[in-house]
Amino acid sequence: MIRNSLRLRLLVGAAVAIAVALAIAWGAMGWVFDRHIERRVQAELTTQAVPLLAGLSAAGGVPALDEEPADPRFGVPASGLYWQVYATKGQLRSRSLWDSRLPAAMNPPTDDWGARQAAGPFGQQLLLVERKVRLEPGQPHVTIQLAYDLARLAPAQREFGREMALFLVILWVVLAIAAWVQVTLGLRPLASVEGEVRRLRRDASARLAGTYPRELRPLTEAIDALAGAREADVTRARRRAADLAHGLKTPLAALAAQSARAREAGADAAADGLDTAIAAVRGAVDGELARTRIGLVQNEGRATPALPLAERLVQVIEATEAGERIAFSVEGSAEAMLPFAGDDAAELLGPLLENAARHAHRRVVVTVRADAGETLVSVSDDGPGLDAARHGDAVLRGARLDLAGDGHGLGLAIARELAEASGGMLELRPGPLGGLEVRLSWSPQSS
Known part of the structure; x- marks a missing residue:
């Protein structure tokens, strides 16, 4: 189905491309959010280090702390927030570490805080900030470390991922609708070309008259050349x-x-x-x-008013020997159009009127109608009629139902082939006058 529809190809392609792009965007924004929240945690740990440094001293290389940081999480074992200080002759650590230690520092900087991730106690993955400082001139360096359990960030990351996914799904729907509008507007000129090509089928002298986008001009020029x-x-x-x-x-x-x-x-x-x-x-x-x-x-298909043509043909037949004794009646709608040029339309109706005049006793009625785009022409006579079983034989090429006449059996066959070539239909049925009715009809799709 997609293979046979350009519209579906474009829409499916756009929907898939948008979905892939949004999926990539979802992953990228999740990564950016993770980096952002880790930076925020790093900034918070650096802020927590300020009061720790303010109360820290190291007399003789032994670290001492006047007052521990106020955050209560430092006092809860395995809380996920830790600090540790160590010098050449000792170390201090938060109660949250219990009897564990933070990973040893790896060349921490002395001029700023460094950050890294490492495996910590209690099976936790930690974000560490660390730094070497000299508390007093001439004293050895003291290493300060603060750590945060990255698993504590997982709920926020999952919540962000869910909300972002919901937002991107809504965005995908909006963009898919926009793609549908774009495809519809983009293919609209092709619908115009389709209508113009149907007009070319009806009229061999017609050409594509519309103003089309530059991308369609090679196609329209090729169609015009083919029509010429x-x-x-x-x-x-x-x-x-x-x-x-x-x-x-x-x-x-x-x-x-x-x-x-x-x-x-x-x-x-x-x-x-x-x-x-x-x-x-x-x-x-x-x-x-x-x-x-x-x-x-089949290639031309111009239109001819049916009612005036029927009136002219009746005038001609009335002047013949067979038509002198017949009372003709032509009635109907002036808007009815036959999908033929004038000569072809006359070749269609002429044999029908001649046959009706040949077989009628006194009357022939021609009715022309145009209703909701459908064109209907019927020729009825009050003659002997024709058995329903012989209706199919009557429209065969070369079939002569009246062997006493001088025809070649081509009239009804030619009329049927002309009607079918233009998308119409010829039917034989019992007529309202008691004889035969020949009915021609064209639906809106065939005109």
């Missing part, structure tokens, strides 16, 4: 179809004249053979021209 090449191909195909029709019209007319002469000369069998061959050639030419027209419809 397709329009040129459509134009050439139409010209070839027209040239084929005109090129064969004269030879067929000459053959028809030869057939008439042969019949006048009494060669009825030869004339019948010529007429049959001429009809077969005309049927084949009409079929190929229809197939070419259907292919062009």
